[in-house]
Amino acid sequence: MAVAKSQVGSKAASTDGRKPAARAAKASSARTAGAKSSIAEFSRDEEFAAYREMLLIRRFEEKAGQMYGMGLIHGFCHLYIGQEAVVVGMQLAIRNGEDQVITGYRDHGHMLATGMDPKGVMAELTGRRDGYSRGKGGSMHMFSIEKQFFGGHGIVGAQVSLGTGLAFANRYRKNDRVTLTYFGDGAANQGQVYESFNMAELWKLPVIYIIENNRYAMGTSVSRSSAQTDFSKRGLSFNIPGEQVDGMDVRAVRAAGERAVEWCRTGKGPYILEMQTYRYRGHSMSDPAKYRSKDEVQKMRTEHDPIEQVRLRLIDKGWASEDDLKKVDAEVRDIVNEAADFAQNSPEPDASELWTDILK
Amino acid sequence: MPIEILMPALSPTMEEGTLSKWLKKEGDSVKSGDVIAEIETDKATMEVEAVDEGTIGKLLIPEGSENIKVNTPIAVLLADGEDASAASAPPAKDEHSVLEAAKNGSGESGSAPAMNGAAVPAAPAAIKAEIASDPDIPAGTEFVTMTVREALRDAMAEEMRRDADVFVIGEEVAEYQGAYKITQGLLQEFGADRVIDTPITEHGFAGLATGAALAGLKPIVEFMTFNFAMQAMDQIINSAAKTLYMSGGQLGASIVFRGPNGAASRVGAQHSQDYSAWYSQIPGLKVVVPYTAADAKGLLKAAIRDPNPVVFLENEIIYGHSFEVPKLDDFVLPIGKARIHKAGKDVTIVSFGIGMSYAIKAAEQLAAEGIDAELIDLRTLRPMDIDTVIASVKKTGRCVTVEEGWPQNSVGSEIASQLMEKAFDYLDAPVLKVTGKDVPMPYAANLEKLALPTVGEVIAAVKAVTYR
Numbered sequence A: 001m002a003v004a005k006s007q008v009g010s011k012a013a014s015t016d017g018r019k020p021a022a023r024a025a026k027a028s029s030a031r032t033a034g035a036k037s038s039i040a041e042f043s044r045d046e047e048f049a050a051y052r053e054m055l056l057i058r059r060f061e062e063k064a065g066q067m068y069g070m071g072l073i074h075g076f077c078h079l080y081i082g083q084e085a086v087v088v089g090m091q092l093a094i095r096n097g098e099d100q101v102i103t104g105y106r107d108h109g110h111m112l113a114t115g116m117d118p119k120g121v122m123a124e125l126t127g128r129r130d131g132y133s134r135g136k137g138g139s140m141h142m143f144s145i146e147k148q149f150f151g152g153h154g155i156v157g158a159q160v161s162l163g164t165g166l167a168f169a170n171r172y173r174k175n176d177r178v179t180l181t182y183f184g185d186g187a188a189n190q191g192q193v194y195e196s197f198n199m200a201e202l203w204k205l206p207v208i209y210i211i212e213n214n215r216y217a218m219g220t221s222v223s224r225s226s227a228q229t230d231f232s233k234r235g236l237s238f239n240i241p242g243e244q245v246d247g248m249d250v251r252a253v254r255a256a257g258e259r260a261v262e263w264c265r266t267g268k269g270p271y272i273l274e275m276q277t278y279r280y281r282g283h284s285m286s287d288p289a290k291y292r293s294k295d296e297v298q299k300m301r302t303e304h305d306p307i308e309q310v311r312l313r314l315i316d317k318g319w320a321s322e323d324d325l326k327k328v329d330a331e332v333r334d335i336v337n338e339a340a341d342f343a344q345n346s347p348e349p350d351a352s353e354l355w356t357d358i359l360k
Numbered sequence B: 001m002p003i004e005i006l007m008p009a010l011s012p013t014m015e016e017g018t019l020s021k022w023l024k025k026e027g028d029s030v031k032s033g034d035v036i037a038e039i040e041t042d043k044a045t046m047e048v049e050a051v052d053e054g055t056i057g058k059l060l061i062p063e064g065s066e067n068i069k070v071n072t073p074i075a076v077l078l079a080d081g082e083d084a085s086a087a088s089a090p091p092a093k094d095e096h097s098v099l100e101a102a103k104n105g106s107g108e109s110g111s112a113p114a115m116n117g118a119a120v121p122a123a124p125a126a127i128k129a130e131i132a133s134d135p136d137i138p139a140g141t142e143f144v145t146m147t148v149r150e151a152l153r154d155a156m157a158e159e160m161r162r163d164a165d166v167f168v169i170g171e172e173v174a175e176y177q178g179a180y181k182i183t184q185g186l187l188q189e190f191g192a193d194r195v196i197d198t199p200i201t202e203h204g205f206a207g208l209a210t211g212a213a214l215a216g217l218k219p220i221v222e223f224m225t226f227n228f229a230m231q232a233m234d235q236i237i238n239s240a241a242k243t244l245y246m247s248g249g250q251l252g253a254s255i256v257f258r259g260p261n262g263a264a265s266r267v268g269a270q271h272s273q274d275y276s277a278w279y280s281q282i283p284g285l286k287v288v289v290p291y292t293a294a295d296a297k298g299l300l301k302a303a304i305r306d307p308n309p310v311v312f313l314e315n316e317i318i319y320g321h322s323f324e325v326p327k328l329d330d331f332v333l334p335i336g337k338a339r340i341h342k343a344g345k346d347v348t349i350v351s352f353g354i355g356m357s358y359a360i361k362a363a364e365q366l367a368a369e370g371i372d373a374e375l376i377d378l379r380t381l382r383p384m385d386i387d388t389v390i391a392s393v394k395k396t397g398r399c400v401t402v403e404e405g406w407p408q409n410s411v412g413s414e415i416a417s418q419l420m421e422k423a424f425d426y427l428d429a430p431v432l433k434v435t436g437k438d439v440p441m442p443y444a445a446n447l448e449k450l451a452l453p454t455v456g457e458v459i460a461a462v463k464a465v466t467y468r
């Protein structure tokens, strides 16, 4: 029966031998690139901004999940819930709209963090003409030249070579932009990742490889797939420095991001950041997530939630009242609801779109 | 206002499911993320999480119910302060109907025009109509004899002088001057920033170059041979060819993938494959397979300027062949246009790349026997200039195709099929294909010869279709 099938291979889920994310902020690297162990605190405004950005992603993704359930979104839809601090922290470390960002298919959070319009993203999810790709890309394939967001790629690992090429273009043009290339713990086992590492270090390309280690590639835990589970060391044989970062703490992410950006901008070559994070939802919408225990998920949610951490700090420090935060919540909900309405009311693409954009 | 919780779709294919278990009962309060029920889909048992906060006012579907359609209300959630009597309030009708309408792709809202059953619009004629003819070569133009190798090198050098965004990348292209010496002298003229030796890393450098193209540069990727581009196939097809479409036209890749393709000589099965038919199947790519040096030069220059990804298939054996090339400052040929190599009236022979060398020799021998063949060099396989082939077949009534690739789903198969559709009434004989044999390339000299097409096979095919 279906139930039994989904449980196949669900060996104890928490055997990946990894340190809890919250304790893993120290740099352990091939070369030390000036890593600091103390976390730079955020100012009130920074905390507020991070809170709002992360909440926007969370609520957007919840809405997307809900709309999927209603049959308004179809196909593969990979939610970013739980991992919000990674993109939001990294985006605080770069020049938004100038430095490039590229990732795989779990991409809604990256798009929102680069400032892409939630309406256009949601309308792409519903496959309508006002979507970023005019309905022809879907959840996994959106792009924005304006925001320097280069997708949105469905082949696990492909974005790593592509991102290295974006960095190559920066070096070719002799500008000082950097490229953030995101990929998963599963993608980190693809051959082209190492082909790219080699070329990036060989040619000193300004690319930051951000490995979003959410502990699972679909149903395969890191310990079941990886001989070296410390992903910050994956560049060791190429002399690429790496750090393990608490990817649930937006401050730690930004601090590590700033170190990496500094390294890349000053021509020292690539840098690896292993972001220790967690996805709360299934791999995609159709994943019953039987490969991990409920306790494991619950523990991450209650003890390490990236948004809750910021919320508590804002309250503790007297920087915000519950009412202030409710106001932010309401604002964010409005944006998301507006995006959802927009995405449902935008028409499907014209049938003639079938034949356009094949060649320029 | 009470919120209806609907039966969710939990997989791309789910249309209905079994509500196997309620984990909350009426009166329970729920937070966003709480598991409220278990549902059996076509694939697995899945948990349903609450999206909104509130109190369960009413469970509308008892547990154990089967075949509950997606989007059926299954429970009512009350917000703070609402009492259970609100649960029987009529559902938020308008919102629901909009959702239904959107899902069915129809409805009064007009938001989602019906597509189901609508005829697929035909490919607009514009896609293929706009290809220019070859430029006129002014009277008195000097022609110089040069090899295909030199023509390719000159094409790259001219385009690199013209556009600083053009660069060459690949294995042994710089210091070694090219494994087949196609990039000879480029490093000396353009420097190591623009003529780039890579590690042996086809998948990686094809992806890197495609990324650079997405960022607006114009890479020329040299594969030492196309056999090794199988390692890079994913980046060529999934990244370079499809991004323009997937981005709704926002982002494309102006990139050339070039190198020797097909059988060289006595190098065995893994180094002797013809990929013409493979690449020619991919929408989003252009595929060029030149034969003469003039075509190699004019078409490579066009490929480098083209805003789309172009797969440019050369051939090691014809690198050293010499042809007349017009001496013009900027000789660019149109991609997508076949060339009538020799006019004739009795039969149409269609080929491309090295296949032309069999076709030409066959035509010479046939002429001696009184059969006047028209020779068409396709030059470009995608977009294919089938109109030129059809026009010729309407005249001759017979067609033979020639290529080194394998017979099944070959370029010849495509031409035969197109002629069936578009020139059936003009055909006086079945279209025949002369191809490589349906075997991996053997090493032994005699077997390799047998595996490749021969001039004799072309002649035999022509005689068969002309009933001689």
Ligand SMILES: Cc1ncc(C[n+]2csc(CCOP(=O)(O)OP(=O)(O)O)c2C)c(N)n1
Pocket: A106, A154, A155, A156, A157, A183, A184, A185, A186, A187, A188, A212, A214, A216, A217, A218, A283
């Ligand atoms: C080349 C390739 N192989 C397999 C897949 C199917 N697939 C999609 S996502 C995925 C798991 C990837 O996991 P990870 O890299 O850890 O990223 P995460 O989903 O956790 O963000 C797999 C196997 C694919 N899309 N591409």
Ligand SMILES: [Mg+2]
Pocket: A184, A185, A186, A212, A213, A214, A215, A216, A217, A218
């Ligand atoms: Mg993962």
